[in-house]
Amino acid sequence: MEPSGKIKIQNLNLFIGKQQILKNINAEIPENKITVILGPSGCGKTTLLKTLNRLTDLYENIKISGTVEMGNEDILHTKTDITKIRRKMGLVSQRPYPLPMSIYGNIAYGLKISGHTKKQFLDEKVEYYLKVTHLWEEVKDRLKQPASALSVGQQQRLCLARGLAVDPEIILADEPASALDPVSSMAIEELFTELKSWYTIVVVTHILRQAKRIADHVIFMYLGEVIEQGPAGEFFENPKMEKTKAYIKGAFN
Amino acid sequence: MMVFATLTIILVLLLIIASIIYKGLPALSWDMISQTPKGGYYFGKGGGILNAIIGSVYLSFGATFLALIVGLPVALYMNVFLVKHKKTVHALRFILDILWGIPSIVYGALGFIFMIWLGLKTSLLAGIITVTILIIPIMIRSMDEALKFVPRGLFESALSLGSTRSEISFKVFLRQCIPGIITAILLSFGRAIGDAAAVLFTTGYTDNIQGSLSHPAATLPLAIFFQLGSPVPEVKERAYASAMVLIMIILIISIAARIFSQKYYKDKIKF
Numbered sequence: 001m002e003p004s005g006k007i008k009i010q011n012l013n014l015f016i017g018k019q020q021i022l023k024n025i026n027a028e029i030p031e032n033k034i035t036v037i038l039g040p041s042g043c044g045k046t047t048l049l050k051t052l053n054r055l056t057d058l059y060e061n062i063k064i065s066g067t068v069e070m071g072n073e074d075i076l077h078t079k080t081d082i083t084k085i086r087r088k089m090g091l092v093s094q095r096p097y098p099l100p101m102s103i104y105g106n107i108a109y110g111l112k113i114s115g116h117t118k119k120q121f122l123d124e125k126v127e128y129y130l131k132v133t134h135l136w137e138e139v140k141d142r143l144k145q146p147a148s149a150l151s152v153g154q155q156q157r158l159c160l161a162r163g164l165a166v167d168p169e170i171i172l173a174d175e176p177a178s179a180l181d182p183v184s185s186m187a188i189e190e191l192f193t194e195l196k197s198w199y200t201i202v203v204v205t206h207i208l209r210q211a212k213r214i215a216d217h218v219i220f221m222y223l224g225e226v227i228e229q230g231p232a233g234e235f236f237e238n239p240k241m242e243k244t245k246a247y248i249k250g251a252f253n
Numbered sequence: 254m255m256v257f258a259t260l261t262i263i264l265v266l267l268l269i270i271a272s273i274i275y276k277g278l279p280a281l282s283w284d285m286i287s288q289t290p291k292g293g294y295y296f297g298k299g300g301g302i303l304n305a306i307i308g309s310v311y312l313s314f315g316a317t318f319l320a321l322i323v324g325l326p327v328a329l330y331m332n333v334f335l336v337k338h339k340k341t342v343h344a345l346r347f348i349l350d351i352l353w354g355i356p357s358i359v360y361g362a363l364g365f366i367f368m369i370w371l372g373l374k375t376s377l378l379a380g381i382i383t384v385t386i387l388i389i390p391i392m393i394r395s396m397d398e399a400l401k402f403v404p405r406g407l408f409e410s411a412l413s414l415g416s417t418r419s420e421i422s423f424k425v426f427l428r429q430c431i432p433g434i435i436t437a438i439l440l441s442f443g444r445a446i447g448d449a450a451a452v453l454f455t456t457g458y459t460d461n462i463q464g465s466l467s468h469p470a471a472t473l474p475l476a477i478f479f480q481l482g483s484p485v486p487e488v489k490e491r492a493y494a495s496a497m498v499l500i501m502i503i504l505i506i507s508i509a510a511r512i513f514s515q516k517y518y519k520d521k522i523k524f
Binding site: 050053055057058059060083084086087089090091093094095097098099100101102109110113114146147148159162163166172 | 412417429517520
């Protein structure tokens with residue numbers, strides 16, 4: 001049985017100025033699976049991802065219509081404090097953006113701002129999430145050092161650990177491996193595969209092979225529209241739309 | 254080209270320091286910085302400029318502190334809360350740049366007008382307020398220059414961790430920009446301690462050590478001005494010695510601030 005949709009996107013249109021970036025998007029993101037938003041550069045994948053936790057709030061001249069539902073709440077029009085909703089979604093960006101503080105501080109940050117101050121609790125959580133992201137062995141002796149001292153690959157795992165520490169339900173990842181070397185990039189992919197039993201994961205990528213490796217569910221976008229979506233097996237083995245077939249064959253990128 | 258540019262800068266700096274030391278060092282003495290002017294000081298008799306040192310330190314610390322309290326929240330607000338309103342921020346930057354460019358004598362005259370309206374006399378307080386208004390645009394704009402380079406990705410990451418905009422301001426932007434903010438404070442402090450025109454009508458002058466906010470205060474730039482205007486050569490030398498003291502104060506503050514911000518240089522993420 002197909003699990004229930006964790007996020008439902010309906011009739012979503014997004015304009016920046018007069019340019020339409022997202023065109024009538026209807027899509028579902030299933031729970032506890034890796035959903036890959038796939039498509040060539042500039043097709044609106046990242047914008048769609050940022051709409052999910054309303055990072056679009058930061059941009060000028062944006063007009064959005066439609067709904068993005070999670071639970072029974074429309075994220076785009078809710079009266080609930082948006083920071084509470086954002087806390088349910090961890091973000092992994094194209095390149096790591098560690099906070100300007102220590103390794104320990106990076107993970108403790110989210111916990112501290114949500115009111116946890118007990119040192120023992122923070123210590124436990126920091127250790128736990130560094131272990132989840134396989135960083136603990138590498139950094140356990142230098143937790144007080146600035147996060148900027150880590151390699152880019154380590155920083156990206158630190159950013160994931162930091163996001164997980166606030167106990168989200170969803171992980172949003174925007175081309176999480178694009179700044180990483182092949183080894184670090186595989187480490188991130190493996191992590192996602194391990195984590196999907198507990199989290200709903202949405203990964204934006206334009207790398208077809210990466211999508212094939214990790215996807216359970218695919219949303220294929222082209223020029224701001226969703227062309228095709230469905231379970232990964234079906235999508236890659238038996239695509240229905242001409243555009244999808246061409247893309248999978250590598251006719252365009 | 255690079256060598257030429259570097260040499261020019263070093264040469265200008267050396268020229269200023271060397272000429273001041275050459276002219277001022279003979280007059281510099283412990284008496285000069287530990288005593289107030291005795292009778293006939295301006296005709297070559299004994300005493301020092303302690304009154305001006307203390308007055309200047311009070312004035313510039315007071316004004317820098319007030320400008321920081323006003324300026325930091327404004328600069329953070331422009332970059333964290335108004336991030337979506339680019340046009341407003343552009344307009345604010347333009348206005349601040351104009352304010353920065355207005356000569357300080359105009360601020361002095363403005364302060365003077367207000368003092369007449371309110372029936373105030375020249376005083377340390379009037380000077381602090383005038384200089385605060387003079388350096389607020391410098392404070393805000395130079396902090397803004399540091400804050401505007403915080404990458405959007407860091408902002409988005411912090412938002413996604415569930416931060417409010419205030420938390421982002423004070424826990425992320427501020428930390429990331431501490432070195433730049435310290436530079437902004439130093440720039441403002443340097444302007445505050447070095448400006449003569451803004452304090453000329455508002456702060457007045459006194460040969461005594463500052464006792465209260467409502468009394469006139471001596472300042473180093475004016476001390477230099479008065480001594481330089483003296484026909485007595487020894488007093489002229491004292492003007493250069495006073496300039497040395499002024500530069501030393503700025504140097505000490507700069508170095509102390511750099512040492513303080515070292516820790517934050519390490520935490521700053523290089524993007």
